[in-house]
Amino acid sequence: MRGIVSVAGYVPYRRLQRSAVAQVFGNGGGKGSRAVASHDEDTTTMGVEAARLALRAAPTVAPDGLWFATATPAYLDKTNATAIHAALRLPAEVPAFDFGGALRSGVGAVVSALRAEGSGTTLVVLADMRDGMPTSADESAGGDGAAALVVGDDGPGHPAIAEYLGGASLTDEFLDRWRTVGDRRSKTWEERFGENRYVALGEQAWASALKTSGVTAEEIDKVVVTGMHARSTKALGRKLGVKPESLVDDLSATVGQTGSAHVGLMLASILEQSEPGQLVALVALADGADVLVFRATPALADWSPSDSVADQIAGGADLPYGKFLTWRGMVTPEPPRRPEPQRVSSTAAWRNEDWKYGFVGSKDRSSEAVHLPPSRISMKGGAVDDMEPIGRADSVATIATYTIDRMAYSPSPPIVFAVVDFDGGGRFPVELTDVEPDSVEIGDRVTMTFRKLFTADGIHDYFWKAKPLRAGAAE
Amino acid sequence: MGSHGIKDQVAIVGMGCTRFAEHWDKSLDDLIVEAAGDTFASAGVTKDDVDAYWFGTAQSGMSGITLARPLQLEGKPVTRVENYCTTGSEALRAAAYAVASGAYDVAMAVGAEKVKDSGYQGLNAYPIPNDGTARTLTAAAMFSMVAPAYGKKYGVSEDELSEVLARISWKNHQNGARNPRAQFRKEVSTETICASPRVAGRLGVFDCAGVADGAAAAIVVRAEDAHRYTDKPIYIKALSFAAGSGSGLIDPGYDYTWFPECALAAEDAYRQAGITDPRGQLAMAEVHDCFTPTELVLMEDLGFCARGTAWKEVLAGTFDRTGELPINPDGGLKSFGHPVGASGLRMFFEAWLQLRGEATPERQIETDRKLALTHNLGGYPGEMVSFVSVVGTELG
Numbered sequence: 001m002r003g004i005v006s007v008a009g010y011v012p013y014r015r016l017q018r019s020a021v022a023q024v025f026g027n028g029g030g031k032g033s034r035a036v037a038s039h040d041e042d043t044t045t046m047g048v049e050a051a052r053l054a055l056r057a058a059p060t061v062a063p064d065g066l067w068f069a070t071a072t073p074a075y076l077d078k079t080n081a082t083a084i085h086a087a088l089r090l091p092a093e094v095p096a097f098d099f100g101g102a103l104r105s106g107v108g109a110v111v112s113a114l115r116a117e118g119s120g121t122t123l124v125v126l127a128d129m130r131d132g133m134p135t136s137a138d139e140s141a142g143g144d145g146a147a148a149l150v151v152g153d154d155g156p157g158h159p160a161i162a163e164y165l166g167g168a169s170l171t172d173e174f175l176d177r178w179r180t181v182g183d184r185r186s187k188t189w190e191e192r193f194g195e196n197r198y199v200a201l202g203e204q205a206w207a208s209a210l211k212t213s214g215v216t217a218e219e220i221d222k223v224v225v226t227g228m229h230a231r232s233t234k235a236l237g238r239k240l241g242v243k244p245e246s247l248v249d250d251l252s253a254t255v256g257q258t259g260s261a262h263v264g265l266m267l268a269s270i271l272e273q274s275e276p277g278q279l280v281a282l283v284a285l286a287d288g289a290d291v292l293v294f295r296a297t298p299a300l301a302d303w304s305p306s307d308s309v310a311d312q313i314a315g316g317a318d319l320p321y322g323k324f325l326t327w328r329g330m331v332t333p334e335p336p337r338r339p340e341p342q343r344v345s346s347t348a349a350w351r352n353e354d355w356k357y358g359f360v361g362s363k364d365r366s367s368e369a370v371h372l373p374p375s376r377i378s379m380k381g382g383a384v385d386d387m388e389p390i391g392r393a394d395s396v397a398t399i400a401t402y403t404i405d406r407m408a409y410s411p412s413p414p415i416v417f418a419v420v421d422f423d424g425g426g427r428f429p430v431e432l433t434d435v436e437p438d439s440v441e442i443g444d445r446v447t448m449t450f451r452k453l454f455t456a457d458g459i460h461d462y463f464w465k466a467k468p469l470r471a472g473a474a475e
Numbered sequence: 476m477g478s479h480g481i482k483d484q485v486a487i488v489g490m491g492c493t494r495f496a497e498h499w500d501k502s503l504d505d506l507i508v509e510a511a512g513d514t515f516a517s518a519g520v521t522k523d524d525v526d527a528y529w530f531g532t533a534q535s536g537m538s539g540i541t542l543a544r545p546l547q548l549e550g551k552p553v554t555r556v557e558n559y560c561t562t563g564s565e566a567l568r569a570a571a572y573a574v575a576s577g578a579y580d581v582a583m584a585v586g587a588e589k590v591k592d593s594g595y596q597g598l599n600a601y602p603i604p605n606d607g608t609a610r611t612l613t614a615a616a617m618f619s620m621v622a623p624a625y626g627k628k629y630g631v632s633e634d635e636l637s638e639v640l641a642r643i644s645w646k647n648h649q650n651g652a653r654n655p656r657a658q659f660r661k662e663v664s665t666e667t668i669c670a671s672p673r674v675a676g677r678l679g680v681f682d683c684a685g686v687a688d689g690a691a692a693a694i695v696v697r698a699e700d701a702h703r704y705t706d707k708p709i710y711i712k713a714l715s716f717a718a719g720s721g722s723g724l725i726d727p728g729y730d731y732t733w734f735p736e737c738a739l740a741a742e743d744a745y746r747q748a749g750i751t752d753p754r755g756q757l758a759m760a761e762v763h764d765c766f767t768p769t770e771l772v773l774m775e776d777l778g779f780c781a782r783g784t785a786w787k788e789v790l791a792g793t794f795d796r797t798g799e800l801p802i803n804p805d806g807g808l809k810s811f812g813h814p815v816g817a818s819g820l821r822m823f824f825e826a827w828l829q830l831r832g833e834a835t836p837e838r839q840i841e842t843d844r845k846l847a848l849t850h851n852l853g854g855y856p857g858e859m860v861s862f863v864s865v866v867g868t869e870l871g
Contacts, residue, residue, distance in 0.1 A: 337595055337596060338595055338597075338599070338613075339593075339595060339599050339602075341602075341611060342602040342604070344605070344606060344607035345604035345605055345606060345607075348604060348605050348606040348607075349606045349607060351606070352606040352608070355606070355608065356606050356607065356608050369726075370725075371725060372725050373608065379720060379722035379725070379726060400727070400730075400731075401620045401623060401624050401731050402620070403612075403616045403617075403619045403620045403675055403676035404616075404673075404675065404676055405612050405613055405615070405616035405675045405676075406673060406674055406675060407596075407597060407613045407615060407616070407674055407675060408611055408612050408613045408616060408675075409611060415611075415612065415616070417610070417612055417616060419620065419724075419731070421727045425727075426725070426727075427724075427725050427726060427727045427729075428725060429610055429724055429857075430610075431610070442623070442627070453607060453611075461607035462607075463607060463608045
């Protein structure tokens with residue numbers, strides 16, 4: 001039996017209240033909020049965060065492969081999954097592949113993993129950042145987020161929490177939404193054409209999936225229709241023939257549609273609210289229709305999310321619209337009058353891969369002093385080359401002292417910076433993120449988060465920052 | 476093994492120092508020619524009489540050629556030194572040791588920095604290719620972490636601490652206002668200081684050293700030869716240097732209320748010079764007041780007062796120019812300015828003037844004491860190099 005072994009959603013901390021758009025432009029926006037990736041996040045970093053959460057909830061799992069799907073890759077040509085692979089400290093023998101470009105690549109990766117019975121355990125990571133021009137429907141309806149699913153054959157050490165009963169995928173070549181390489185803005189055809197195609201494809205795929213799964217529409221306990229074509233998802237939902245209470249919140253009002261990530265985010269959200277034995281279905285409308293049907297297993301009762309989607313949604317904080325536009329590159333404010341950072345040295349980054357991507361220091365075997373970054377010679381006792389690697393990415397730390405740097409270069413000044421002491425040993429001076437500058441106190445608890453420090457010469461500088469430990473997140 | 480020092484073996488017999496300022500109209504070469512020329516004249520020598528040169532610049536040039544070319548030195552041993560903000564002191568240390576060793580009769584240390592050609596405020600480190608994980612904070616932010624840590628450890632309230640730091644800035648501006656060579660020659664009220672815009676943490680503009688162009692230089696000879704050059708040589712009593720391992724940044728034991736490297740260098744310097752009571756023996760001290768909290772904790776690291784008491788001594792005026800132990804009588808980095816490679820030598824220049832009684836009358840320190848200290852640091856809390864010297868007017 002193949003299914004989902006673990007799952008997690010990642011909703012970035014910041015929210016744009018859609019009403020803020022009309023307050024500036026006089027039109028646009030709408031009701032509710034959308035999730036906004038921080039200036040130091042991209043699809044790769046959000047993917048790392050989602051994957052960490054999914055793996056933390058299934059600590060005995062060792063993935064055999066890593067697939068990363070996004071419609072908004074940080075790099076072209078270069079694989080993005082390798083940075084996620086490095087941050088997760090996966091063995092070199094575990095392959096890491098990108099599914100790129102299309103919105104459908106997200107659900108495509110999930111379907112492919114579910115169909116690959118006997119292929120081991122695959123970590124499927126989905127992430128997206130949805131852009132639109134100011135006041136556009138895409139700007140408001142879109143959202144940023146990520147999800148990770150551990151897909152595998154049910155077994156000891158990797159019990160499936162949701163059994164994949166079956167599904168259907170229909171493919172059709174028609175132009176509803178498109179974006180050419182290099183464009184910030186997606187374009188769409190007349191809305192009613194897309195509705196015509198998507199609803200028909202969705203109904204057909206739905207019927208087929210129910211048949212292969214051996215269940216009826218009335219039996220489905222939870223279902224959601226996802227896709228960027230809001231009119232179609234709503235219309236199709238009404239035509240599925242399920243109990244009205246079975247249609248679950250698609251997070252449009254709080255997170256927004258997270259494009260290629262939304263399938264995973266919804267699966268996380270739904271499974272977090274499901275009971276063993278319940279039937280769960282998902283319909284994704286993108287260049288066709290994909291339907292997935294699951295039954296929650298008894299193992300779901302023993303599984304709990306590391307940081308639930310609901311908690312992450314509740315824990316967000318608003319971002320001024322001006323900051324949103326700045327972070328998305330829609331407006332360019334005056335930069336700090338400091339030299340911009342130079343590009344990262346590829347060779348130095350490679351030599352220090354465990355440190356840079358995995359936040360792995362070293363621990364002196366004799367003095368037990370923790371060195372961040374790793375050191376060959378101990379600062380306590382001077383032992384030479386007698387250290388073992390010690391990861392601190394998942395350790396909680398306490399702020400010993402802090403400052404706010406209003407002069408240093410940052411893509412979004414000011415820099416909030418703290419000296420933090422890790423539980424279990426080790427100190428590191430580190431930048432804080434997802435934080436209000438005036439709220440920091442000595443003694444505050446923080447956790448590590450994988451971020452992009454800056455981009456120079458097209459090279460993204462990935463490293464770790466610390467963020468406040470918030471209620472809901474596991475300590 | 477041991478740090479023995481070179482007490483009374485070497486004397487400074489000539490010095491020069493440009494005004495420190497935003498010298499838009501002067502190049503590095505202009506500053507070097509001016510400071511070196513004044514120094515040659517001060518010692519009564521020509522460039523050819525100097526046997527070896529050490530040139531300190533943090534990032535205005537590379538190699539000894541940066542000095543040899545503007546001065547047109549022919550075939551002399553000219554070496555560039557760099558050691559963060561202690562660069563100028565290091566140039567003098569190298570020159571003094573060269574003379575003490577017997578290798579040369581006359582050696583010269585020149586320190587110069589042209590920082591105002593970058594187009595940016597503040598100092599900016601030369602980028603070295605790296606893995607992108609090094610912090611990118613300003614020095615102001617790194618040093619700003621000292622103030623809250625000190626306040627917390629010794630029970631000094633935020634308001635009290637603001638008053639203390641403002642008092643340090645006020646004092647250094649008072650001193651700089653009376654110094655024709657200082658960058659900022661204006662007294663500033665503590666109200667203005669406290670109201671200045673925040674730069675990093677609680678530090679405002681007036682908590683930060685001035686950023687200036689400038690150059691300073693010194694000529695050293697063996698002590699027994701000193702009177703051939705001047706009637707009032709300044710003898711080197713101690714030259715001490717300590718580089719930290721950088722472990723303060725990653726050692727949970729470091730609490731940001733002191734600079735171990737500075738305490739070590741001071742201890743070693745006092746031993747070399749035979750000083751037992753710095754506060755009672757020194758006529759003055761120039762210390763590295765890159766930011767006001769730095770000067771505060773240095774008063775304790777250098778042994779001028781007990782741990783946890785510097786803030787009270789500052790408020791009591793102990794370190795004013797007319798106080799018990801004048802600190803930074805020339806205005807310090809705060810108002811004299813901080814051209815990195817020149818600052819260490821600028822500190823010696825103030826000791827030179829004050830001990831020889833050559834400061835302008837309105838700022839000459841009235842004292843019978845014969846010793847002065849210079850302290851120069853580079854780097855950041857937790858990752859620092861520190862220099863301490865003691866100089867005096869008499870042998871023995």
